[in-house]
Amino acid sequence: GAVVSQHPSRVICKSGTSVKIECRSLDFQATTMFWYRQFPKQSLMLMATSNEGSKATYEQGVEKDKFLINHASLTLSTLTVTSAHPEDSSFYICSAHRLAGGKTADTQYFGPGTRLTVL
Amino acid sequence: AQKVTQAQTEISVVEKEDVTLDCVYETRDTTYYLFWYKQPPSGELVFLIRRNSFDEQNEISGRYSWNFQKSTSSFNFTITASQVVDSAVYFCALSEMYSGAGSYQLTFGKGTKLSVIP
Numbered sequence: 001g002a003v004v005s006q007h008p009s010r011v012i013c014k015s016g017t018s019v020k021i022e023c024r025s026l027d028f029q030a031t032t033m034f035w036y037r038q039f040p041k042q043s044l045m046l047m048a049t050s051n052e053g054s055k056a057t058y059e060q061g062v063e064k065d066k067f068l069i070n071h072a073s074l075t076l077s078t079l080t081v082t083s084a085h086p087e088d089s090s091f092y093i094c095s096a097h098r099l100a101g102g103k104t105a106d107t108q109y110f111g112p113g114t115r116l117t118v119l
Numbered sequence: 120a121q122k123v124t125q126a127q128t129e130i131s132v133v134e135k136e137d138v139t140l141d142c143v144y145e146t147r148d149t150t151y152y153l154f155w156y157k158q159p160p161s162g163e164l165v166f167l168i169r170r171n172s173f174d175e176q177n178e179i180s181g182r183y184s185w186n187f188q189k190s191t192s193s194f195n196f197t198i199t200a201s202q203v204v205d206s207a208v209y210f211c212a213l214s215e216m217y218s219g220a221g222s223y224q225l226t227f228g229k230g231t232k233l234s235v236i237p
């Protein structure tokens with residue numbers, strides 16, 4: 001149990017286009033999901049916290065108009081990188097917080113990540 | 120503020136050796152969770168363990184074991200008889216227990232890259 005999918009796994013796009021990344025919790029409901037960005041050989045950097053049915057909370061320095069987050073259901077959150085530029089190229093990872101479940105409760109489960117390359 | 124320190128940036132061991140990954144944390148919370156995640160070259164973070172702050176029992180799962188010592192604020196991870204498939208970046212993380220909005224956030228260490236050489 002506790003599977004999180006992320007789509008697409010890899011995307012290459014031209015500068016100026018928008019890219020949407022989907023994050024789904026497949027076997028549990030997640031009122032809270034998170035979006036991270038990871039640079040090569042570095043730890044994860046939290047971008048935003050996504051709560052179902054409400055606006056996302058962005059970390060300091062993250063442009064909310066550039067990184068649009070929508071958490072429309074208990075199993076789906078989307079991250080849209082608008083007007084992408086080469087500096088947005090990175091590895092984006094989502095996670096879903098599993099609230100219930102005994103020893104695995106209160107745990108974030110991660111998607112496989114999306115490698116974004118902006119030309 | 121919370122902080123997680125993984126002082127070992129990279130470790131190399133020969134297959135079948137035991138290896139311990141260190142994790143030291145700082146928090147003002149009296150109740151919290153500690154986690155270990157594995158990130159293989161494929162990139163996906165794999166959940167390994169969650170430990171409650173009030174449960175200091177050590178845990179063993181196959182070749183993996185964890186030593187939680189509240190007195191030293193450490194949560195170390197040992198792999199016994201390492202294998203090539205253990206090669207990955209391992210992250211230690213900390214979160215407070217639920218107490219309101221934003222409480223689920225994880226504070227990550229910088230990770231330890233483990234290379235197991237055949």
